[in-house]
Amino acid sequence: MPHDHHDHLSPSGHPFRADNDHPLSYWQALEIAVRELLIEKGVTTAAEIAGQIDAMDNRTPANGAAVVALAWTDPDFRAALQHDASMATAEMGFDIGPMKLIAVENTAELHNIVVCTLCSCYPRNLLGLPPDWYKSRAYRSRTVREPRRVLAEFGVTLPEATHIRVHDSTADMRYIVIPARPKGTDGWSKKDLADLVTRDSMVGTGLPKSPDALV
Amino acid sequence: MDRRVRVRNDMPPGHIRTPAYLRGKCGVIERTLGPFPNPEQLAYRHKGRPLALHRVRFTMAEIWGDAAETPTDTVEAEIYAHWLEPADAA
Numbered sequence: 001m002p003h004d005h006h007d008h009l010s011p012s013g014h015p016f017r018a019d020n021d022h023p024l025s026y027w028q029a030l031e032i033a034v035r036e037l038l039i040e041k042g043v044t045t046a047a048e049i050a051g052q053i054d055a056m057d058n059r060t061p062a063n064g065a066a067v068v069a070l071a072w073t074d075p076d077f078r079a080a081l082q083h084d085a086s087m088a089t090a091e092m093g094f095d096i097g098p099m100k101l102i103a104v105e106n107t108a109e110l111h112n113i114v115v116c117t118l119c120s121c122y123p124r125n126l127l128g129l130p131p132d133w134y135k136s137r138a139y140r141s142r143t144v145r146e147p148r149r150v151l152a153e154f155g156v157t158l159p160e161a162t163h164i165r166v167h168d169s170t171a172d173m174r175y176i177v178i179p180a181r182p183k184g185t186d187g188w189s190k191k192d193l194a195d196l197v198t199r200d201s202m203v204g205t206g207l208p209k210s211p212d213a214l215v
Numbered sequence: 216m217d218r219r220v221r222v223r224n225d226m227p228p229g230h231i232r233t234p235a236y237l238r239g240k241c242g243v244i245e246r247t248l249g250p251f252p253n254p255e256q257l258a259y260r261h262k263g264r265p266l267a268l269h270r271v272r273f274t275m276a277e278i279w280g281d282a283a284e285t286p287t288d289t290v291e292a293e294i295y296a297h298w299l300e301p302a303d304a305a
Contacts, residue, residue: 100248117234144236146284164288171232171268171293172251 056129063094064126064176065197069190071103072181085176089126096125096174104167105178106204111158113151113204114167114175115143121169123176127199134203144168154205167204177204184211218244219302220271222294230258233298237290241302242273245291253295267296 008015024032038044067089071078080088085101101123104112116122117140122130133139143150147164151157158164167175179201185193188211196213200206224239232254248270252263271294276286 117236118232144290145279147288148284160285164285165272166288166290168234168290168292170234171254171295173248173268173270173293 056124059125060128061126061197061199061202062194063128064123064199064202065194066190067092067094067103067126067176068178068197068202069194071178072185072193073190078178081178094125096123099123100173101126101176102167102173103176103178104165106180108162108180110163110165111151111204112165112167112175112177113143113147114169114177115140116169117141117144118170121174123174126176127202131199151205154200156205156207177202179208182208182211220244220269220294220299221302222271223298223300230255233294234292236278237271237273237292237294240273240277242271242277245270245272248293251295253297268293269296269299270294271299 010016035049039046039049067081070092071081077088080091081103082105085103086096086099088103089096089101104114106112116134120130120135120140122134124130139150144166147166148158151164169175179197181193182196185196196208196211198206198209201208219241220243221241222233222237222239226235226238246269247267249268250265251268253266254263257263270291272289272291274286275283275288275290278290
């Protein structure tokens, strides 16, 4: 055998892949204890908890993309979204719950980008779980200080003349960016338009795909 | 409340939803939302006093001074009413 450290090797001689090998943190142990007690006392069931996790995992940026595609094609909906985004999106079946939603529109002159400097507030009902970078201290602290450099690292370089507006999601509101509709998409169906809308374009760290991308 | 406001320059302990980088900075109220229960009280299981929540627009120049990346770019944040005072207050 070429290796000496047998406890780090599987029976076939390969190193074990790193896993959750560290001991539980205080909060992890507390969560497990509370969860097990709630199940033991019949307050909830393991199936209900698994179902809730499943429902959270099933929310994807496709929800947000449907909102954007409708805003691009239906002027009445676009106006309703500007007026009260929580209500407009709830009518599409995307209820945001106790939170409130604001939709901010990108134009040729204005680019919006969303961050939560205090934690990781994110419109989960429309975009699913936030990506790890959205919760990182680097993204949270740099986006309010040097948004253009942050955008450049995402591959987005905007003209100096384009105004950048950073939305710090500090309290009860959640934000979705309505990117500018790509040129060359006249007459496209909502479904095809939605395929151009990326998660990052609704956070403001990206732009929609080019129409050529779908050909 | 005047449309031009200053964020109180206080550093109290506790669960505060006013980012430290905006304290003492002046901005313009973009729109007013709420009322929402005061999260500083909710965090400690008290009944939250209903408060107006203002979206305040700040310029990068106001926040970061000479270090601003592009001075005319802006940041908008939600600030609870009790954290705002008229911008001309001493």
